[in-house]
Amino acid sequence: xxxxxxxxxxxxxxxxxxxxxxxxxxxxxxxxxxxxxxxxxxxxxxxxxxxxxxxxxxxxxxxxxxxxxxxxxxxxxxxxxxxxxxxxxxxxxxxxxxxxxxxxxxxxxxxxxxxxxxxxxxxxxxxxxxxxxxxxxxxxxxxxxxxxxxxxxxxxxxxxxxxxxxxxxxxxxxxxxxxxxxxxxxxxxxxxxxxxxxxxxxxxxxxxxxxxxxxxxxxxxxxxxxxxxxxxxxxxxxxxxxxxxxxxxxxxxxxxxxxxxxxxxxxxxxxxxxxxxxxxxxxxxxxxxxxxxxxxxxxxxxxxxxxxxxxxxxxxxxxxxxxxxxxxxxxxxxxxxxxxxxxxxxxxxxxxxxxxxxxxxxxxxxxxxxxxxxxxxxxxxxxxxxxxxxxxxxxxxxxxxxxxxxxxxxxxxxxxxxxxxxxxxxxxxxxxxxxxxxxxxxxxxxxxxxxxxxxxxxxxxxxxxxxxxxxxxxxxxxxxxxxxxxxxxxxxxxxxxxxxxxxxxxxxxxxxxxxxxxx
Amino acid sequence: xxxxxxxxxxxxxxxxxxxxxxxxxxxxxxxxxxxxxxxxxxxxxxxxxxxxxxxxxxxxxxxxxxxxxxxxxxxxxxxxxxxxxxxxxxxxxxxxxxxxxxxxxxxxxxxxxxxxxxxxxxxxxxxxxxxxxxxxxxxxxxxxxxxxxxxxxxxxxxxxxxxxxxxxxxxxxxxxxxxxxxxxxxxxxxxxxxxxxxxxxxxxxxxxxxxxxxxxxxxxxxxxxxxxxxxxxxxxxxxxxxxxxxxxxxxxxxxxxxxxxxxxxxxxxxxxxxxxxxxxxxxxxxxxxxxxxxxxxxxxxxxxxxxxxxxxxxxxxxxxxxxxxxxxxxxxxxxxxxx
Numbered sequence: 001x002x003x004x005x006x007x008x009x010x011x012x013x014x015x016x017x018x019x020x021x022x023x024x025x026x027x028x029x030x031x032x033x034x035x036x037x038x039x040x041x042x043x044x045x046x047x048x049x050x051x052x053x054x055x056x057x058x059x060x061x062x063x064x065x066x067x068x069x070x071x072x073x074x075x076x077x078x079x080x081x082x083x084x085x086x087x088x089x090x091x092x093x094x095x096x097x098x099x100x101x102x103x104x105x106x107x108x109x110x111x112x113x114x115x116x117x118x119x120x121x122x123x124x125x126x127x128x129x130x131x132x133x134x135x136x137x138x139x140x141x142x143x144x145x146x147x148x149x150x151x152x153x154x155x156x157x158x159x160x161x162x163x164x165x166x167x168x169x170x171x172x173x174x175x176x177x178x179x180x181x182x183x184x185x186x187x188x189x190x191x192x193x194x195x196x197x198x199x200x201x202x203x204x205x206x207x208x209x210x211x212x213x214x215x216x217x218x219x220x221x222x223x224x225x226x227x228x229x230x231x232x233x234x235x236x237x238x239x240x241x242x243x244x245x246x247x248x249x250x251x252x253x254x255x256x257x258x259x260x261x262x263x264x265x266x267x268x269x270x271x272x273x274x275x276x277x278x279x280x281x282x283x284x285x286x287x288x289x290x291x292x293x294x295x296x297x298x299x300x301x302x303x304x305x306x307x308x309x310x311x312x313x314x315x316x317x318x319x320x321x322x323x324x325x326x327x328x329x330x331x332x333x334x335x336x337x338x339x340x341x342x343x344x345x346x347x348x349x350x351x352x353x354x355x356x357x358x359x360x361x362x363x364x365x366x367x368x369x370x371x372x373x374x375x376x377x378x379x380x381x382x383x384x385x386x387x388x389x390x391x392x393x394x395x396x397x398x399x400x401x402x403x404x405x406x407x408x409x410x411x412x413x414x415x416x417x418x419x420x421x422x423x424x425x426x427x428x429x430x431x432x433x434x435x436x437x438x439x440x441x442x443x444x445x446x447x448x449x450x451x452x453x454x455x456x457x458x459x460x461x462x463x464x465x466x467x468x469x470x471x472x473x474x475x476x477x478x479x480x481x482x483x484x485x486x487x488x489x490x491x492x493x494x495x496x497x498x499x500x501x502x503x504x505x506x507x508x509x510x511x512x513x514x515x516x517x518x519x
Numbered sequence: 520x521x522x523x524x525x526x527x528x529x530x531x532x533x534x535x536x537x538x539x540x541x542x543x544x545x546x547x548x549x550x551x552x553x554x555x556x557x558x559x560x561x562x563x564x565x566x567x568x569x570x571x572x573x574x575x576x577x578x579x580x581x582x583x584x585x586x587x588x589x590x591x592x593x594x595x596x597x598x599x600x601x602x603x604x605x606x607x608x609x610x611x612x613x614x615x616x617x618x619x620x621x622x623x624x625x626x627x628x629x630x631x632x633x634x635x636x637x638x639x640x641x642x643x644x645x646x647x648x649x650x651x652x653x654x655x656x657x658x659x660x661x662x663x664x665x666x667x668x669x670x671x672x673x674x675x676x677x678x679x680x681x682x683x684x685x686x687x688x689x690x691x692x693x694x695x696x697x698x699x700x701x702x703x704x705x706x707x708x709x710x711x712x713x714x715x716x717x718x719x720x721x722x723x724x725x726x727x728x729x730x731x732x733x734x735x736x737x738x739x740x741x742x743x744x745x746x747x748x749x750x751x752x753x754x755x756x757x758x759x760x761x762x763x764x765x766x767x768x769x770x771x772x773x774x775x776x777x778x779x780x781x782x783x784x785x786x787x788x789x790x791x792x793x794x795x796x797x798x799x800x801x802x803x804x805x806x807x808x809x810x811x812x813x814x815x816x817x818x819x820x821x822x823x824x825x826x827x828x829x830x831x832x833x834x835x836x837x838x839x840x841x842x843x844x845x846x847x848x849x850x851x852x853x854x855x856x857x858x
Contacts, residue, residue: 313743334745343743351743354736356803365733365744372726379724419744 013076015040015204016092016173021060021070031056031228033070038221040075040172043195043205045219045236048248049438052225054208055097058175061206062094063087074173090173093166097177101158103151108133110150111165136164140194156187160194167198174198176207180214181436184299184464192218210438215244224248249440257446257471261454262490265289268458269427274319276305281483282319287427287458292449294473295462297506302482303462304346307429310460311343312336323426337366340426344416344433346462348409352416355405359397360386362404362415367423389421390414393448410441417448428452430461434468446472466499478505553852557795557812560845561819568823575826582705588818589707590615590766591788592811596714597648597759598789599810603722604735604755605802606662610651610669611763611789615782616677618644618767623686623693623777630690637696640768641761647673648760652753666756670786677779685778689771696772707769714762719807731755736803792817795846797853816845 016038023031031053038044048054059065061072066082073079074090101110108130117132119125133146140160150158159179166174176195180188195218199205209215215222215236222239224232224247232239232247268289273282283306287293295303308314310321312333321328329335333343345351353362363386364371371382386400393414397407404415413434420428433449434442449472453459463469469476470493478486486505492498552559569576594611601608622640626632647669654665680686699706722728733741734748742748763782771777795813798805820841824834 311743333742334747337745345743350737351739354733354740354803356736356799357732361729361732365729365741365746368726368729375725375727377724377726377729 014038014073015075016061016206017073018057018061019071019073021057021067021072023056023060023065023067029228031060031067034225034228034230035070036223036230036233038173038204038206040204041199041202042220043199043207043218044221044223045215046206046208046223046225047210047215047244048208048225049210049440052248053228054225055177056228057225058094058177058206058208061087061173062092062175064094088169091171092173092175093169093171094175095159095162095166095177095179097181099155099158099162101150101162104149106130106147106149107137107144107153107161108146110161111136111146111168115169132168136168137161140164140197154183154187156183156191159183159191163194163198167203171203173204173206176205178209179207180209180211186298188214210248212241212245216241257467261290263288263291263453263474265291265456268324269460270320270322271310272320272322274306274309274321275317276302276309276314276482278317281481283482283484284319285460285477285484287460289456289458290453292453292459292461292472292474294469294476295460295479296464296466296469296476296502297479299464301479301506303479304431305482306479307343307431307460307462310336310427311341311429313343342366342420342425342428344413344420344428344430346431346435348412348416348436353404353412356403358401358403359390359395359407359415360400363390363400363419364422366419370423385422386419389418392421393418394444408438408441410437410445413437413441413445414448417445421452424455425457428457428459430459432463432465433461434463434465466502469502470498476502478502480506480508556849556852557797557809557816557845560848561812561816564816564819564823564841568819568826572823572826575823580822580826582708584818584822585708585711586705587822588814589711590770590782591785591792591818592711592814593714593762593766593769594759594785595789595792595810595814596718596807597755597762598786599793599796599798599805599807600718600722600731600755601662601759602790602793602798602800603731603802603805604752605738605800606655606752606755607666607790607800608648608651608756608759609663609666609786610647610673611759611766612782612785612787613670613674613677614644614647614760614763615767615770615785616777616779617647617673617680618764619771619777619781620677620680620686620779622768623689623771624680626693627686627689630692633690633692633695636693637768637772640771641764644764644767645757645761648763649753649757651760652756655756656749656752674779677781681777681779683779685776687776689775689777691775693772694775697769698772707773710765710769715807715811722807727751727754732803734802788817791842795842795849797849817842 014037018037019035020033021031021035022033034053034057046054046057056065060067060082063079063082063084063086071078074087074092077090079087079090102113105113108126111133112129117125117128130146137144137146142157142160144153144157150161153161163174163176179191183191195205195207207218219236221235222232222244223230224244226248232244265288267286269287271283271285273284275282285293295306297303305314309316309330312329312331312335315331319330321330323339323341326339328339328341349355354365360383364382371378371385383400390397390400395414395418396411404412407415417433428449430449434445437445446468449459449461461472473493474490476488476493477484478488485508486501488498488501492501565575574580594615598608598611618640621643622636625639626636651666651669654660655662697705697707701709722731730741730746730751733744733746734751738748766785767782770781792813793805793810794800795816796805796809796811798809817838820838821834824837829837
């Protein structure tokens, strides 16, 4: 083995070789014998749906998880013992999906924590650390002060700081686990340029993703995992989009967005002059029965705020909300729910689910009144209603008693959506409905939304995902700085330039020349 | 895919639903034991004491344990609800004293006011809890701080009522509260049992209980689902206060007097019982059943060590270490069964 390794090292040793690595937990195989290699100076996308085994592979390479069989070689050297330290010693760094910075420490403290620079007396040499941090950030052309507190930074910048931290001690193989999952689109470019920059320096970059666009745009090579097996390993140039999708999903995905039926029902939701704060612009909009209204715009354009104000969890200063001709009490989620509103928040874990509780409890929370008599829970009524709602979204769980925290992201999102379906609502509000959801479940969620609209619900959703916004909506409003600056109907959305028009409106590059909704 | 699954079984259950049943799995037995570890600990402690001192396992001694447990139990029950919301109630000990002093002051020299005084005692506790709850829920003061303030205020008021001295010479009728027997059980024991049963049902079968778990597990998500989190928070502190008030009345009835230092340090015992029972101080996790186990462990230890005539200062050392070890082992077991 050693001899073979040495020979490989002489013939342009790949930066990283994963050879027949295998892993199972308690009899469940999460990774079948898996082999692939990564070249220095290349960007490799490790693609696959949630649960395909991507994270396990990264954890094995970075020494956090010991494989049952097989080996990992870094520049010809075998990772002998599975611990993060020896992986680090061979030059492997990992930036995890869930970042854990110290929010109240400064940026340079975050970078140097654990290997602080000390002066002769043994006290911290803060100016030296700040200076070095400055140099690191300069490499990535970041205009931020290392003395800022970490909590001032956006998720994307935190990510870049983490990357900077990893590269300072000379990482040669950098693993990024879902680097873009929590980053708004307009900041992704910044991350991309950092990744490209490092790759030009000869670092082997491996990142996991389940977003197609990300593979095409960034990667040189792609390795696709499905059900714990490598199903595709190819140069990006040789693999077409169709090939990659088919490899990831196991079948074609042309039906991601089901066909449109034009909503002809009467106006169901009327919003007039909704005032979010004292001085800001007011929002007015109408949504028909069965209509899906998309709201596009940049992050920070005030879209989430509109949804939250409609649902009553954010205070609004004035204006009226009318559903089916009846005025709804503002600023109170309970009365919004009674008026037939449902809300799927952007932050699934933070605002959508009580992770420590079961599917049953989460599923019955919003419409608990329907399953109680004088405060007593009617057990069987609750159980059957929740079971019906959950099976209507095809939830994959071990039963209603399963804790929500043990479900996959896509299934969690289904719970957040389905818990509103125990009662026929009137208006469904969704904020980024498929963030962090894999391709397969995404398609399912789209058709659920479509079906709900077809059954007469008025749907309003906010999305930063362009294909989703264009594919799912009957009509799109574009928001900028808290104001609705443009509207595209289905005909406009079907045109080639729809995406560009939305982008221009959102970023304010052009005056609103088309029928904009006056506010 | 939805069906009747009561408890989740992380490993095994998903991969091989049948077949594993045929040959009895030693692992499953182990997991079952680990999952109910605290029951095991309580039982073994009790068995140990019974072997070493046969008088431990006698009915009169069991009755002693239960009577001693009652005032603690009420406080621990209230504390359970508060901790389930992710809060903590440090004021219960001094609320016990304030309630006892208020009712004693009202009753002394007036036997006919006995039931009125008992009611006022509970009401005083409820009010103290309500104030803490309102401060926590509507002013967003951290529960630790709000109830620490209440601890100080209630304790001061308790001293003020008696001008710094205990109230003695209560009418003999006052003792009836704690000594009346129904079905052979003393009233405080019945109140304790009723308290456990009622709250166990409330926490599992009512929307109020479910909302307590929801608010404790994730307040934002609960609010998005239409739960009035502020009302829930206020009410758990009010309940905790009322139960502390009840506890104060029972304690003073047992000794037919009231002292402003009554109940000192009870809050820590109550918190210990809740935590031993597996509740998370972050909220959202824990059960009434768990608190019962925690309480039983503490009370059994106290009683058993008394019978063994262990000096009281060594008793605290022993029970302190045992409690921490029990919780530590429980943590490891939980980690193992849910790897």
